[in-house]
Amino acid sequence: MRVETIGDATLYLGDCRDILPTLGKVDAVVTDPPYGIGYAASPVVGRNRASKRYTKLDWDESAPDLSQVLVSGVDAIVWGGNYFPLPPTRCWLVWHKPDIAPSLSPLEMAWTNLDRSCGFYRYSISATGLERVAAGSGHPTQKPLPLMQWCLGFVPNAQTILDPFMGSGTTGVACANLGRSFIGIEREPAYFDIAVRRIAKAYEQPRLFDEPVPKPVQPDLLAGAA
Numbered sequence: 001m002r003v004e005t006i007g008d009a010t011l012y013l014g015d016c017r018d019i020l021p022t023l024g025k026v027d028a029v030v031t032d033p034p035y036g037i038g039y040a041a042s043p044v045v046g047r048n049r050a051s052k053r054y055t056k057l058d059w060d061e062s063a064p065d066l067s068q069v070l071v072s073g074v075d076a077i078v079w080g081g082n083y084f085p086l087p088p089t090r091c092w093l094v095w096h097k098p099d100i101a102p103s104l105s106p107l108e109m110a111w112t113n114l115d116r117s118c119g120f121y122r123y124s125i126s127a128t129g130l131e132r133v134a135a136g137s138g139h140p141t142q143k144p145l146p147l148m149q150w151c152l153g154f155v156p157n158a159q160t161i162l163d164p165f166m167g168s169g170t171t172g173v174a175c176a177n178l179g180r181s182f183i184g185i186e187r188e189p190a191y192f193d194i195a196v197r198r199i200a201k202a203y204e205q206p207r208l209f210d211e212p213v214p215k216p217v218q219p220d221l222l223a224g225a226a
Contacts, residue, residue, distance in 0.1 A: 004196050007203040009172050009182040013192040016164035016185040020068045026183060028158035029071075030151055032079035032143055033064055033165040069164050070113070075155045079143065081111020092118045093154070095147055097125040114154060121150050142167060148174040169195025176202035 002013035012019045066084060070076050077093065078084065093110040100106045123144055148170050152161070159181055163171040166184035168191050175182035176199055184199075186192040 002192070006196065006200050007176060008180070009176065009184065009199050009203075011166065011169075011172070011192065011196060011199070012183075012185045013187070013189060014185065015187050016064075017068060019185050020164060023162070023183065026074060026158075026160045026162040028075040028077070028155040028160075029069055029162045029164070030077045030148070030155070030171050031069070031163045031165050032141070032167065032171075033066065033069075035080040035083040064165070069162075075112075075114060075158055077110050077112045077114075077151050077154065079108060079110040082109045084111070086111045087113070089113060090118070091116050091154075093151065094118065094120045095143075096120065096122045098122060100125050110151070112154065116154070119150075119154060121147055123147055143170050145170055145173055145177075149178060152178055152180065166195050167191050169198045172199045173202045177205075 001019070004011040004013075066078065066086070070078075070086075078086070081089075081092075089111055091112045091114040093112060095108045095110075097106050097108070123146060127144065152158075152174055155161075160183065161171065161175050161180050162183045162185075164185045166172065166186040169184060169186075172182045172184045172195060174180075182199075184195060186195060
């Protein structure tokens, strides 16, 4: 196991089944686990063209057991929740990809245990592809950063966020941008190294929460009066 600490982020290289029992309490779980649909072993880009940018791995051949992840009393947002045997919920989050190829689904769904109305987010899959290329992530199922920042808005009081299937670290970048503490776990060394670089870069940038708030100025109604 390898551990990296970057700002308020602690990143673990290892299997979450081994690491989760060693962690303390967190405020929320926000994650995008493998769905068990085999996409990562044969990612497709465009029409009938397998991507040469991604290393074919077997991590998405079977859906993981989430029993260790979904702890009672902890808010949870789980992308691909429709592929898992999870309890009924009144709050599904939906990502709409308006420019997706006709052979692929235009929607992705996240299960939550939140007692609130559903959420809907529209964001271009093309913009997501550009983000992956710009970040040099090489991760076939990386979620867009604006989407994950939007997700964190559904758990506004959660200060420590856990992602036990961290991938290339988008949830960690979102936490860095929004001033949340982050714990991420990833078992693939290549993706772990990408997450370390992306989160370190996020902490090098000016933080959204560090930006000074302009002080209100009371206008002088008598200025210029004779």
